[in-house]
Amino acid sequence: MVLGTYKQITLGRSTDKQIQKISQDGGIVTALLCFALDEKIIDGAVVAGPSDEMWKPEPTVAMSSDEIMAAAGTKYTLSPNNMMLKQAVRQYGLEKVGIVTIPCQTMGIRKMQSYPFGVRFMADKIALDIGICCTENFPFESLRTFISAKAGVDFDLVEKMDIGKGKFWVHTQDEVINFPIKETHGYEQNGCKVCLDLVSELSDISTGSIGAPDDWSAVQVRTNIGETVFKKAVDAGAIELKPIDEGKFGLEMLTKLAKSKKEKAMKVIDERKAMGLPVPYKASNEKEDPLANV
């Protein structure tokens, strides 16, 4: 199962016009967090919020819909959201925390919940973990370099960045520039190369653009918590659904990319093991399903 265990897979998008305008794709993350906050399912959420520097996100505890919306949209660089959990629980005193995580961050949170060695009274305060799809991540300087050098755009003028259809897209007020995603290779952070998870398999609800048409997101509902929250949000009309296309540009594409990320990672994992380098995952011949995230 290259997409992990899920109860439901669907396309979805926010019904809120304002969220649609600012969101990366279907606005699922923003819609869910705003809904969960309104419904008091969460007291606040850890998000990749804006910092003083353009396109450099800063882990932020968002306490209002406005703050959640200010963090909408994808930033293709590192935002160590997990570190803010401590502030959310200790400084802000939140009892029910929402958090947005890429797969590796989801893994850090789940490991902490199962084995909270030094993490006191935090494991039970994660009320909702929304995972986002991630192929790889870039250090900030990498991002700056290929935006200025490959796209030839001043960083401060960029209004939106996007990855899709094999290309990296840079939107400014006047133009849309793209270059092949292949050209970003060599700029990604190295730790991503052993990652076996494209879709945040361990989150409560995961979402991303792969397999979805423009302005929609593919959503996987995974845990019981995720199921409850998602159903409430849909019933309340915060999110509208339509079935995911099973074909080439839908589920097939998502499955293909998840599988290819896993295959590439397994190759690196096996190579590293052969060289005697540490890696937390099993070699392909040590596990039943060679593509499982173990």
Next chain:
Amino acid sequence: MIARIKEFLGMEAQPKEVASKQEVEKVAEEKAKPRIGYIHLSGCTGDVMSLSENYDILAPLLTEMVDIVYGQTLADVWEMPEMDVALVEGSVCLQDEHSVKELMEAREKAGLVVALGSCAATGCFTRYSRGGQQAKPNHESFVPIADLIKVDAALPGCPPSPEIIAKTVVAVINGDMDYLQPMIDLAGYTEAGGSDLQNKVVNQALCIGCGTCAMACQTRALDMTNGRPELNEDRCVKCGVCYVQCPRSWWPADQINKDLGL
């Protein structure tokens, strides 16, 4: 009782090994209560305080589920008896003959020796000792207990969280070896510190900048700079928790799936 503790911890029953929750309870009732000793060496008592922070389950835990047969603050006993499990808090001071003797005796009399907390497991804060202080200026060398005896399992943490202590106790009573495996492996992790993140994660091309280490650090010695952990060595107590919690140090996939019901 088991059900109550599980509910408290949000742990799920184990469908694989036993047919029903009732059976788990029955098995637990039928088993003899494990005899536990608490050996207090050079630590600050923070670990036993963390244990006692399991308010909801502490009284039944101590009275119904285990027998505390030895321990300075927990039992009025002078002679160390035979024990199933010895929980050791604190590192051992090589210049303190009483500590060394008590540790050796614990190893002889206990079936399992558990290093409870980072002082016992990694030396933690006491690693910085250079002696020359009152009341015993010659007490200088503090080492993790695994330097002197074989340790069966370790729970690093400064202190280990109340939850991990409770989860471990439940796993021991249920004989859940899958859950305990990481603690068994961690018995070998005796030289720890924030620099492990640089040496064993960043240097090994494994860091992904998730921030879990900075969240876990109990002394706020870690910050994230440009997506990588930055260590303030003056604040690091060498407890090892940052590296233990890092998703790239070891990965308990099966346990996580079980806990999430996936």
